[in-house]
Amino acid sequence: MKWSLIFLLLLLAAPGLAAERNGKCLDCHQQSAAERQVQNSAHAGELSCVDCHGSDHDAIDRGEAFVGVEVCGRCHQQQLDEHRSSRHGMGLHAGWGCTRNFSGRDRKDCRFCHREGDTQPISTVQCARFIKQSQEMGQIGCNRCHMIENSCASCHTNHRTDARIVKTPQVCAKCHMGPDHPQWEAWQTSQHGTLYSALGSPAAPDCQRCHMPEGTHNISGGLTAPPSGKPFAPQEAADQRQVMLKRCQECHARSFAESELRKADAVRLQTRKLVDEAREIIRDLDDRGLLDPQPSARLEHPQRGKELVLDGAMLYEDISHIESLFFRMNKYAAAKTFKGAYHQNPDYTHWYGNAEVKLLLNDIKAEASRLRERGGQAGNPVTGAMDEKALEILQRRHQRGELDDAEYAEKKRLILEQILQ
Secondary structure: OHHHHHHHHHHHHHHHHHHHHOHHHHHHHOOOHHHHHHHOOOOOOOOOHHHHHOOOHHHHHOOOOOOOHHHHHOOOHHHHHHHHOOHHHHHHHHOOOOOOOOOOOOHHHHHHOOOOOOOOOOOOOOOHHHHHOOHHHHHHHHHHHHHHHOOOHHHHOOOOOOOHHHHOOHHHHOOOOOOOOOHHHHHHOOHHHHHHHHHOOOOOOOHHHHHOHHHOOOOOOOOOOOOOOOOOOHHHHHHHHHHHHHHHOOOOOHHHHHHHHHHHHHHHHHHHHHHHHHHHHHHHHHHOOOOOOOHHHOOOEOOOEOOOOOOOOOOOOOOOHHHHHHHHHHHHHHHHHHHHHHOOOHHHHHHHHHHHHHHHHHHHHHHHHHHHHHHOOOOOHHHOOOOOOHHHHHHHHHHOOOOOHHHHHHHHHHHHHHHHO
16 A cells, blocks of 8 residues: 555655656747647656767767667557567668778767677677668668667657557658558558558558557568568478468458468469579579679679679679679569569569569570670570689689588589580
8 A cells, every 4th residue: 555655745746756767958949939849749747858868968969869668668668568579679770880990980889780889799790781881871771760770750750649640651651652662562562551542451452450459569460471482391380370360250251261272372482483593593603703893893883792692781882784684684673573462462472573583584594695695605503504714603602602412412423424424
């Protein structure tokens, strides 16, 4: 009883305490937009400026008093835990790169990867594309989305607490749109999006209903593959599929939902197979020294040096024409194909996606033929033909892990037999 009374008194006193602690701040910020927004939010009278921003005004002026997720987590621990367990919880490190060598870098950037006073980075992941950008492009074109890991304001805005802001699918569109992750466009122009636009949320699902049911901040529930399309481990994928089926069954028969998701799975795997075919062609050209220009003759990749890079760290600058074709095939067209399929959009799945994947594969094959002819090397181990360089190329593929020991031994035997004929 005693503790309940103390708690009640503290609760009743909180607005007065918050106002008192805001005193100095309001000397200058009384009419500011931030103050007006706070006064119209759920935080009004409950939190002071100091509670979130701290009391070091010099640090605030220098931009060093960043209000990150840990600050919000003091009161919203469950939401923070859910956020960190989702793919949003790795958004920053999936798109970030160290700025220590940037000329004129902004030292405030360090806070994203280093805790105060700690020289060891929280994560060793670095995004090659970020590192190649200008500081301004990195801040506007990369960080505005990828800082979601460390900033609740990415979705909720800085000082407002109106739930309507984060319950509209438009809040997701800021980042989940464009050629490499067109979830917004695919959903908006699907049957779901059409029904939602015409009749509202009871008639059809939006982003939040499928990916944030009951307000969870773990947006990854129900996903069976990351943005690259490479599937999760079988058991994890199976568990997550059951999560998504439960959501689909709010409106659809289970058998229908299972059928639609299986079709989308098949489209994703078929698309990855085409991308892998193109990747093999380009690796073969690199092994033969036929790329123009070769990686050894280019500016170094910021993470991998003079190596050919065709995975998630691939750049779209300082590369050959055939690699540019592959970038668009893998990063754009393939993503439109399977993300369109999972969002029930036939046009994104087919014309924007699948057709473009196959047209680009045709272009890649034609460019590969031109490069081989120019280099006087008509043979191609990828397609089964053999030449004198085949053993060297096969060894490189084995060293890269593309062939296991048994496959390497068998292919080597076949090449030797053909050469000795």
